[in-house]
Amino acid sequence: MSNLYGSIEAGGTKFVCAVGNDALMILESATFPTDKPEETLQKVIDFFKKFEGTLVSISVGSFGPIDIDKNSKTYGFVTTTPKPHWGNFDMIGFLKAQLDLPMFFTTDVNSSAYGEKILDQSLNSLVYFTIGTGIGAGAIQGEDFIGGISHAEMGHMFVKRHPEDLDFAGVCPYHGDCLEGVAAGPSLEARTGVRGEAISLSSTVWDIQAYYIAQAAVSATLTLRPEKIIFGGGVMAQEHMMTRVRTQFAALLNDYVPVPDLAVYLQIPAIANNASATVGNFALAKREYDKAN
Numbered sequence: 468m469s470n471l472y473g474s475i476e477a478g479g480t481k482f483v484c485a486v487g488n489d490a491l492m493i494l495e496s497a498t499f500p501t502d503k504p505e506e507t508l509q510k511v512i513d514f515f516k517k518f519e520g521t522l523v524s525i526s527v528g529s530f531g532p533i534d535i536d537k538n539s540k541t542y543g544f545v546t547t548t549p550k551p552h553w554g555n556f557d558m559i560g561f562l563k564a565q566l567d568l569p570m571f572f573t574t575d576v577n578s579s580a581y582g583e584k585i586l587d588q589s590l591n592s593l594v595y596f597t598i599g600t601g602i603g604a605g606a607i608q609g610e611d612f613i614g615g616i617s618h619a620e621m622g623h624m625f626v627k628r629h630p631e632d633l634d635f636a637g638v639c640p641y642h643g644d645c646l647e648g649v650a651a652g653p654s655l656e657a658r659t660g661v662r663g664e665a666i667s668l669s670s671t672v673w674d675i676q677a678y679y680i681a682q683a684a685v686s687a688t689l690t691l692r693p694e695k696i697i698f699g700g701g702v703m704a705q706e707h708m709m710t711r712v713r714t715q716f717a718a719l720l721n722d723y724v725p726v727p728d729l730a731v732y733l734q735i736p737a738i739a740n741n742a743s744a745t746v747g748n749f750a751l752a753k754r755e756y757d758k759a760n
């Protein structure tokens with residue numbers, strides 16, 4: 468029997484677990500709601516136990532902030548999340564106590580970025596943003612994730628306010644009007660009283676939203692000069708958003724530096740069905756296993 472690799476996409480609302488093969492194809496998957504850590508993780512462990520013997524490694528892409536410093540006493544912990552019960556919780560320790568396998572630990576957006584890079588082998592560098600309940604971003608250069616003392620936190624970058632949005636305080640519990648505070652899904656609802664899914668396409672809120680997302684793309688462009696910037700998450704599932712973001716990006720960058728054709732440079736994920744992180748995790752789990760053997 469050939470090796471199997473595990474993927475855990477640990478999100479604020481749900482955990483998506485999957486087992487894949489050397490071709491990085493999903494063989495089986497299961498989703499569990501994010502409840503108390505011990506309860507959710509026990510379901511995760513029971514799912515993977517079925518594959519004992521052939522499952523050789525696991526990669527976890529998690530909501531954050533998380534401790535990914537292997538020399539730290541709290542390596543493998545979810546750290547300062549405001550999410551009840553999950554603050555300072557030893558996620559990798561809990562998993563390893565019952566699943567004695569090599570494990571890779573990174574952010575959900577780094578896993579997604581890696582999946583997109585695996586799919587398009589011509590890419591050497593890229594940035595992946597998710598615009599959902601929160602905003603996060605992961606960046607890759609070569610085989611490395613960008614980060615120093617810890618992983619990147621580009622979802623909380625500061626942005627210039629849209630002139631028609633100055634009265635809105637923003638919803639980030641830490642910063643108010645950082646990028647996440649003014650451009651994640653909950654900000655749409657906070658401004659309009661209606662969830663993003665139900666807001667009319669003619670509402671002015673979309674261009675305000677796109678203005679902030681375009682600023683994030685400009686900042687990522689100027690800071691990292693990546694070959695591609697990918698936008699996933701529920702908010703970007705609206706097709707018109709990518710067009711709006713490209714238009715505002717062009718105006719903001721103002722041809723200061725050359726970038727690829729925007730229809731290629733600023734894109735939605737190439738991997739369908741929100742599976743970028745799963746594919747990335749399979750590849751990262753495989754890499755971790757190969758390193759250990």
Ligand SMILES: Nc1ncnc2c1ncn2[C@@H]1O[C@H](COP(=O)(O)OP(=O)(O)OP(=O)(O)O)[C@@H](O)[C@H]1O
Pocket residue numbers: 478479480597598599600601602651652653655662663664665700701702703704705
């Ligand atoms: N089609 C849509 N248009 C606009 N907003 C949307 C759409 N779908 C979801 N949202 C908004 O995006 C947020 C949910 O994001 P998403 O669907 O990516 O799920 P999530 O997994 O909870 O997000 P996260 O990755 O931050 O944990 C909610 O605020 C929701 O109102």
Ligand SMILES: [Zn+2]
Pocket residue numbers: 622623639640641642643645646647648
């Ligand atoms: Zn913030």
